[in-house]
Amino acid sequence: MRFFGVATIASLFSLAACATLPTITTKGSKFFTSSGDQWFVKGVAYQLSPDDPLLDVAQCTMDASLMASLGANAIRVYHVISGDHSGCMQAFADKGIYVFVDLDTFTTQIEQTDPHFNQTQLSSFESVMDEFHTFDNVAGFFIANEVVTTPLNSAAAAFVKLSVQLLKEYRINKGYRAIPIGYSHADVAGLRPMMQNYLACGTNLNATVDFFGLNTYEWCGDSNYATSGYQTITDQIKNYPVPIFLSEDGCNTVQPRTFQDQLTIFGPSMAPYWSGAIIYEWIQETNAYGLVTYGGNAQAVAPADGPTSVQRSGTPTPITPDFSNLKSAWSSATASSVSAAAYSPSLTNPPCPAYTTPGSTTGWGINGDVALPTLGQVYDASASSSVTAGTAGASAASGTAASSSSSKGAGSTVQDPSRTGFQSVVISFAGLLLSFAGWF
Numbered sequence: 001m002r003f004f005g006v007a008t009i010a011s012l013f014s015l016a017a018c019a020t021l022p023t024i025t026t027k028g029s030k031f032f033t034s035s036g037d038q039w040f041v042k043g044v045a046y047q048l049s050p051d052d053p054l055l056d057v058a059q060c061t062m063d064a065s066l067m068a069s070l071g072a073n074a075i076r077v078y079h080v081i082s083g084d085h086s087g088c089m090q091a092f093a094d095k096g097i098y099v100f101v102d103l104d105t106f107t108t109q110i111e112q113t114d115p116h117f118n119q120t121q122l123s124s125f126e127s128v129m130d131e132f133h134t135f136d137n138v139a140g141f142f143i144a145n146e147v148v149t150t151p152l153n154s155a156a157a158a159f160v161k162l163s164v165q166l167l168k169e170y171r172i173n174k175g176y177r178a179i180p181i182g183y184s185h186a187d188v189a190g191l192r193p194m195m196q197n198y199l200a201c202g203t204n205l206n207a208t209v210d211f212f213g214l215n216t217y218e219w220c221g222d223s224n225y226a227t228s229g230y231q232t233i234t235d236q237i238k239n240y241p242v243p244i245f246l247s248e249d250g251c252n253t254v255q256p257r258t259f260q261d262q263l264t265i266f267g268p269s270m271a272p273y274w275s276g277a278i279i280y281e282w283i284q285e286t287n288a289y290g291l292v293t294y295g296g297n298a299q300a301v302a303p304a305d306g307p308t309s310v311q312r313s314g315t316p317t318p319i320t321p322d323f324s325n326l327k328s329a330w331s332s333a334t335a336s337s338v339s340a341a342a343y344s345p346s347l348t349n350p351p352c353p354a355y356t357t358p359g360s361t362t363g364w365g366i367n368g369d370v371a372l373p374t375l376g377q378v379y380d381a382s383a384s385s386s387v388t389a390g391t392a393g394a395s396a397a398s399g400t401a402a403s404s405s406s407s408k409g410a411g412s413t414v415q416d417p418s419r420t421g422f423q424s425v426v427i428s429f430a431g432l433l434l435s436f437a438g439w440f
Contacts, residue, residue, distance in 0.1 A: 021093050024139040026180050026210050028345025030338070031139075031243050031275050038337035040266065041139075041245050041276030042330055043074030043100070044291065048283055048312045050106070052080045054099075057087030059313050063282065066292065066316050068095040070323065071330035074139055076100040076247065076278050080128060089135045098139035100247075100278075102184075103128045103167070110147045110163065115156035116378045117163050125163065126170055133176040140211060141179060142247070143167060146186040148195060151358040155365040155379060157198055162372045164199070165207035172206075180210035184247040187216035190362040193236050194353040200241055201352035202369045208349065211275075212240070213247025219261035221254030225269055228261065238273050241347040246277035252289050256300040257322045259329040266333035276335075279326060284319060285310050291323050292316040 022033035031039040044067060047053055054060065054077060067075070073096060080101060092099060103125040104110070110117060125143075132138050143163050148156050160183060167181055185195050192214070199209045219228035237244050246265065250257060264270055265277050284290025288306035295311035300322045318324065355367035373379065 043278035045281035046075040060088035112153035182211035184213035215248035220251035271335035
């Protein structure tokens with residue numbers, strides 16, 4: 001468990017100083033600033049150290065300045081620990097840069113092979129929210145990253161959804177700003193549509209995500225909208241009810257990286273449905289995805305030739321030509337936008353995916369809108385037959401209208417109109433018993 005007492009007090013004093021940027025909210029499938037302007041993500045993944053990159057103010061200040069020259073307006077931070085984050089948050093706010101913060105750590109993340117979400121995990125997530133909710137340039141919280149990567153472990157998604165519900169309820173009960181809460185998913189073709197829809201479906205609107213991120217590296221080198229697979233992933237989300245963006249992007253199998261996909265992401269084929277992209281990553285590590293180095297070779301290198309050791313602080317030096325290529329792509333990528341006042345979405349939550357036998361590449365292990373596990377429960381694979389056979393709620397057959405507010409109250413159960421009277425009561429009660437049985 002992490003404690004943020006001193007850090008929280010410090011951040012309260014910095015609240016007024018960091019209030020220079022309009023806050024980010026969601027409406028339908030789009031992000032908007034509190035000024036009413038649509039907001040598209042042009043971000044970079046920023047994790048200089050395994051623990052927390054937001055504690056070294058001098059480093060943040062240098063990096064924020066260079067990021068601004070790149071054209072970035074957001075960073076994603078994967079892990080934070082206890083400490084005073086006010087200096088770094090101010091450094092990024094001063095350059096117009098928002099921050100997406102992951103709530104989990106290596107010790108509190110939800111594991112697909114042993115899924116559970118207990119009080120220790122919840123308290124840790126809450127502590128991060130307590131610390132960061134005061135900063136106006138927090139654009140969102142990621143509840144988890146790539147928890148489910150194989151259909152065989154897809155039942156773990158129920159614990160992700162449980163954590164979404166508990167953290168949204170905590171946010172509401174504490175009276176915090178409605179900072180969007182979302183999930184970042186691995187680009188696994190056999191899971192992508194089900195995971196996207198499962199986290200946005202159902203009658204309990206507190207358990208649905210406020211945004212969805214997709215980590216994808218499909219566009220490599222000289223590709224295009226159709227060949228890269230971008231057309232396929234776009235066709236699957238055209239009616240998605242909350243903002244969706246590429247939470248990791250930037251294939252490096254073809255060197256140097258030209259980032260020409262950015263012109264498509266922010267162009268007419270994708271910008272009406274997607275909200276931007278986060279490029280992986282800022283620092284040059286052994287996997288050779290970096291945009292800058294803090295020492296050593298500033299030339300772009302293939303992954304096989306990546307550095308054997310990584311310097312993680314100092315004056316950031318742009319990697320040539322990747323940095324300038326991204327800067328050029330972003331400067332040319334201007335998406336058509338709409339104001340919040342002129343935007344009246346009529347989107348509905350998608351149907352919950354039905355159970356299909358999970359295999360190594362296809363299938364889904366949760367049957368519709370079954371009851372979520374409770375805090376502290378552990379999923380027992382021997383009970384999976386009850387979970388997967390649980391009768392789905394009516395939302396599995398028909399969508400529920402999506403709220404335009406990121407603070408959604410719990411919805412009432414929608415009754416299947418094809419079932420009436422005693423028949424409906426019996427079937428609903430039987431389904432409830434099956435759903436509960438599966439989590440014990």
